[in-house]
Amino acid sequence: MNQTTGPRPFEGQAIIVTGASRGVGRGLAIRLGELGAGVACVARATDASRFKLPGTVDETARAVEEAGGDGLAVPCDLSRPDQIEAMVETVVNHFGHIDALVNNAAVTFVGDLDMELKRYELTMAINTTAPLLATRLCRPHLAERNGRIVNVSSAAGLSYYPSLMAYGMSKTALEHLTVSSAAILAEDGIAVNCFRIDTAVASEGYVMNTPDDDHSTWADTSVSAEGIVWMLQQPTSYTGRLESMVGIAQREGIMAEIADKTNSNAPSANPWSIDQARGIV
Structure with a gap:
């Protein structure tokens, strides 16, 4: 295990990262490992069952170990509620x-209005229902x-x-x-926030789906990881925020690689307060 030197603010913590076989999830898992965390790397792709795109949860878990963390590979089909339940139990x-x-x-x-219903339902199952169930x-x-x-x-x-x-x-x-x-x-002392990626990030899937684009100026996935790590380090009073990646970079002086981007069409923070969300105001 090649531990990095310097502060390890996530020492002893256990963090679940879904979509960890590649892209932003993999970059985040490795960075959390460098900072001392135990990381449950969750996705479908494994060494034994690979997909067209590169990367598996086993590879990411090994990279977390090499970075100095505790990597746990957890194969999981997030479109299946029973597997989400089993994933949490495993962690x-x-x-x-x-x-x-x-x-x-x-x-x-x-696809838009003409998208096959089964693909629409799968999109909603993984992108929306799975986070609800995991929460x-x-x-x-x-x-x-x-x-x-x-x-x-x-965006x-x-x-x-x-x-x-x-x-x-x-x-x-x-x-x-x-x-x-x-x-x-909030009554449980749990903070919940949103990190909105609103600038081009060179994840494998995004790059594959845009083969004719110039990817040379796209941010590395490690930049997104830096922003999410910052969010995880905030006090629990920091909650209910819908944050723009570019907005955080400019406001907090982090993610220097994208701090000068002006292509964000999103607000830098959610305009609703947590009290308004409760209906108090």
């Missing part, structure tokens, strides 16, 4: 607790640890992008889940 059995949940996994299919199942464990939840969204949830209607709908719903569950879980 608790291994680490003994859960400190944070990062709902990062998502699927995208091309529900992790709630008692997170309540014991003043835990945090981060839901990873997209597609705010505007129409051709052929991404269902994906955008799922992300809009995820953002509503964020503010609603933040209000509900």
Whole structure:
């Protein structure tokens, strides 16, 4: 195990990262490992059952170990509620607790009103229903640890992008889940926030789906990881936020690689307060 030197603020913590076989999830899992965390790497792709895109949960778990953390590979089909339940049980059995949940996994299919219903339903199952179920199942464990939840969204949830209607709908719903569950879980001492990726990030799937684009200026997945790590380190009073990736970079002076981007069409923070979400104001 090649531990990195320097502060390890997540030492002893157990964090679930879904969609961890590649892209932003993999980058985040490895960074959390560098910072001392135990990371449950959740996705379908395994060494024994690979997909067209590179990356498996086993590879990510090994990378977490090499970075100095405790990596746990948890194969899981997030479209199946029974497997989500089994995933949470596996994580608790291994680490003994859960400190944070990062709902990062998502699927995208091309199509708008003409999309096949089974693809629409799968998009909603993985991008929206799975985070809801994971939040529900992790709630008692997170309540014991003043835990945090981060839901990873997209600018597609705010505007129409051709052929991404269902994906955008799922992300809009995820953002509503964020503010609603933040209000509900505040009494448990659990913070819930949304990290909206609103600048181009060079994840494997995004790059594959845009072969004609110039990817040279796209941010590395490690940049997104930096932003999500920052969010996980905030006090639990920081909750119910719908944050723009570019907005955080500019406001907090982090993610320097994208801090000068001006292509975000999202607000830097959710305009609703947690009290308004409860109906107090």
